[in-house]
Amino acid sequence: MTCYRYPAISESEITPKALFDQRRKFLRQGIGLGAAAAFAPGMLFSPTAHAWSEVLSRRLDSDLPSEGMAGGESLTSFEDITTYNNFYELGTGKRDPEIYAHKLVTEPWALSIEGEVEKSGTVALEDVIKRYPLEERIYRLRCVEAWSMVIPWIGFPLAELLKHHGLTSRSKYVVFEAICDPNNLRGQRRSILDWPYQEALRIDEAMHPLTMMAVGLYGEAMPNQNGAPIRLVVPWKYGFKSIKSVVKIKVVEEKPTTSWQETNPEEYGFYANVNPEVDHPRWSQARERRIGEPGRRKTLMFNGYATEVAHLYADLDLQRDY
Known part of the structure; x- marks a missing residue:
């Protein structure tokens, strides 16, 4: 695949290695607890560790290639990333995902791949990993709420x-479906959305080199509150397009x-590309609040990835096709 390289993030801007390694050791010990008692609210992983988490733990023990694709900007802290979230399956408050993360059951986990594909079926997550x-x-994430x-x-x-x-030759769009478990996920007992949550991409967006399926962050398995165990990441679109806890791809x-x-x-279009020139009906999208920093900064077209993705939308009216 083609790799898009941006200026590297300097060492002074990244979490100190000693602290990073301590966190890795602590969290990896958590993965290895097996059938231990359930975690208290706010802990990152499901209460048991089976095949996929063991496979991922072994993969994370080795050095992974890294690409800095955020223009050299400082990383948001692990604490902010895991305590300030939108994950309506767990509640509408920004702290709800962290508080109720332990209710998301991620073991075992499988992905269903179906529709216009030659090899459909259900695949265990450990086999995918x-x-x-x-x-x-390292990507920028821009929420539609202007943070x-x-x-x-x-x-x-x-x-x-x-x-x-x-x-197949008829493949034009990719639809993603998230977990539906109202017995455990309190948000799904309310009619916020027509559950389960679904998102979609055009096939060229899905096949773009920047689009990824994420299984971790900050060197560790994906925290529950951030969409464990596997989620979509599309960095040039508003964050709600990057669906969490995916169970089906069609x-x-x-x-x-x-x-x-x-x-x-009226407020949420199909494309949801980051565009500072098209305001949300209730607020401006021209500037954004970077979590962990004072003040506001200018929002970049396509979240700073215009060079890589603008050609995908050359035939669209970006004021209308939002």
Whole structure:
């Protein structure tokens, strides 16, 4: 695949290695607890450790290739990334995902791949993790609510997964579906959305080298509150497009309707590309609040990835097709 290189983030801006290693050791010990008692609210992982977490733990023990794709900007702290989230399955408050993370059951986990593919079926997550080389990618994340972060994700290109299963000539869109478990996920007992949560990409967006399936961040397995055990990351789009806790990927021919688009089409479009020139109906998108920093900064077109992705939308009216 083509790698897009940006200026490297300087060592002085990254979490000190000693602190980073201490956190890695502590969290990896948590993964190895096996059938220990359930974690208290706010802990990062599910109460048991089975196949996928053991496989991922071994993969994370080795050095992963890293690409700094956020223009040399400072990383958002691990604490901010894991305590300030939108994950409506766990509640609408920013702290709800952390507080109720222990209720997300992630073991065992499988991905269903279906629709316009040559090899459909359900694949255990551990087999997915074994199949592809993992890498760290440092991306900007821009929320539609006008706040942002810089996150060191760990994962693999979505294109590799789709190529493995083979796309038919009728493949035009990729639909993603998140977990639906209202018995455990308190947010799904409310009609915030028509559950389960669904998002979608055009096939060229899905196959773009920047689009990834993430299974970790900051050198560790994905925290529950951030979308464990596997989530989509599309860095040039508003954060709600990067669906969490994915259980199904379906390739289709007809353009689908996504969850937020169906719930409120006036505020949430299908493309949801970061565009400082198109305001949300209730606030400006020209500037953003970087979590952990004072003040506001200018929002970049396509979240700073215009050089890589603007050509995908050359035939669209970006004032209308939002």
